[in-house]
Amino acid sequence: MEAVLTGLFVGVLFGFVLQRGRFCMNSAFRDAILLKDNVLLKTVFAALLVELVGFALMDAVGAIAINPKPFWWGANLLGSFVFGIGMVLAGGCASGITYRTGEGMVGSMTAVLGLATAGYITAAGFLKPFKANLQAATTIPGADGKSLTLHGILGMNYATLAIILALVAVVAWFFIAKSKKDEYEADPGWGWLNTGILVGLVGILAFPLSAAAGRNYPLGITAGWINIVKVIFTGASFDWLGLMIIGIVVGGLVAALISKEFKFRMPKPIVLLQTFAGGVLMGFGAVTSGGCNIGHLLSGIPQLSLGSILAGVSIFLGAWAASYVMFVLPQKKD
Amino acid sequence: MSDVTPTKTLDVCGKICPYPDMNTMTTLKKMEKGEVLEVLLDYPLSVERIPRNLKKQGHKLVEVEQLDGPNHRMLIEAHGLK
Numbered sequence: 518m519e520a521v522l523t524g525l526f527v528g529v530l531f532g533f534v535l536q537r538g539r540f541c542m543n544s545a546f547r548d549a550i551l552l553k554d555n556v557l558l559k560t561v562f563a564a565l566l567v568e569l570v571g572f573a574l575m576d577a578v579g580a581i582a583i584n585p586k587p588f589w590w591g592a593n594l595l596g597s598f599v600f601g602i603g604m605v606l607a608g609g610c611a612s613g614i615t616y617r618t619g620e621g622m623v624g625s626m627t628a629v630l631g632l633a634t635a636g637y638i639t640a641a642g643f644l645k646p647f648k649a650n651l652q653a654a655t656t657i658p659g660a661d662g663k664s665l666t667l668h669g670i671l672g673m674n675y676a677t678l679a680i681i682l683a684l685v686a687v688v689a690w691f692f693i694a695k696s697k698k699d700e701y702e703a704d705p706g707w708g709w710l711n712t713g714i715l716v717g718l719v720g721i722l723a724f725p726l727s728a729a730a731g732r733n734y735p736l737g738i739t740a741g742w743i744n745i746v747k748v749i750f751t752g753a754s755f756d757w758l759g760l761m762i763i764g765i766v767v768g769g770l771v772a773a774l775i776s777k778e779f780k781f782r783m784p785k786p787i788v789l790l791q792t793f794a795g796g797v798l799m800g801f802g803a804v805t806s807g808g809c810n811i812g813h814l815l816s817g818i819p820q821l822s823l824g825s826i827l828a829g830v831s832i833f834l835g836a837w838a839a840s841y842v843m844f845v846l847p848q849k850k851d
Numbered sequence: 852m853s854d855v856t857p858t859k860t861l862d863v864c865g866k867i868c869p870y871p872d873m874n875t876m877t878t879l880k881k882m883e884k885g886e887v888l889e890v891l892l893d894y895p896l897s898v899e900r901i902p903r904n905l906k907k908q909g910h911k912l913v914e915v916e917q918l919d920g921p922n923h924r925m926l927i928e929a930h931g932l933k
Contacts, residue, residue, distance in 0.1 A: 539895060539896045541868070552900070554900065556903070608867035609867075611867060778922045780920055792867060837929065
């Protein structure tokens with residue numbers, strides 16, 4: 518079997534888990550301020566924690582060699598902030614709009630169209646010089662000339678620091694959870710913890726399989742969509758990530774069909790325009806910053822890349838700023 | 852299915868995230884205490900998210916009924932705090 522085909526397999530699993538678990542980082546970030554609802558945010562933390570431990574163990578035994586993204590402070594800040602604004606407009610993060618395409622949400626399909634188009638233009642079209650110059654001008658490499666990372670700064674072994682951080686996080690979490698009663702009744706869905714663990718496990722599975730296909734990195738979204746654009750328009754062949762994207766859409770579709778949740782949901786034309794514009798901001802932002810909420814946040818933070826940590830904070834701030842303008846301000850006028 | 856007659860009906864089918872939740876909450880805010888809002892929705896995330904956030908605003912979920920597939924009908928009793 519060709520190594521790239523495992524991308525399809527991982528994608529189907531990922532799409533299935535995303536749909537059944539309702540995993541979405543846009544909702545996670547936005548709901549935390551808008552609805553004071555932290556359920557999806559806890560799911561994100563659980564997934565990160567599982568990956569932190571998984572990556573550390575695999576790196577320690579030599580099953581993978583971590584490959585953290587570079588620190589481009591200017592590109593990380595600007596790109597990810599724009600990405601955060603874009604995902605609120607699009608009504609979903611990069612992985613959210615991808616699995617919801619399989620669920621039949623037409624607004625997510627137009628968002629994906631915007632993401633793929635703007636992503637391609639920024640990666641290979643007329644915005645490429647802008648992106649490349651900003652990244653080059655704001656690069657701060659680590660002492661060893663590689664990507665700037667937390668373990669690099671502290672002069673520690675990656676796996677050791679990752680396990681220490683994971684232990685600290687689990688202990689802190691235990692005390693926080695103990696100090697306040699859970700205000701929610703039983704979750705009718707999979708539950709935040711199960712979903713978080715499953716998302717984390719898919720990320721762990723993705724790393725060695727993707728590396729075997731020549732792409733030494735765990736999950737990602739935006740570059741996969743760009744690969745699909747290249748396959749359609751330039752005759753390129755599918756790579757691991759492109760096939761993984763097809764898998765997510767198929768996995769989302771299968772999960773929605775099994776649970777009888779598939780339906781073509783058509784919002785008003787103006788909303789389709791809004792989600793497309795959101796997708797455009799996401800595509801530009803993700804390629805400029807070097808990753809979306811999956812490439813940077815889910816896959817990069819557990820590798821302790823400083824660029825990914827900054828990108829994660831910046832996505833969060835962008836999403837909050839956009840949510841405030843779009844949803845909080847109008848309510849205050851009422 | 853309960854025999855409660857809704858005071859008002861809100862159809863948020865086809866709306867993108869988070870409008871099903873936002874529209875439901877703002878409509879409830881404008882209703883009198885004890886009035887019942889019927890919400891028609893087809894977005895799976897909101898079907899799970901609206902019930903867990905109603906309580907914080909003091910509203911009461913009367914029932915959730917699955918119509919067919921992702922289509923749901925929700926009955927909510929407004930708290931009436933304006």
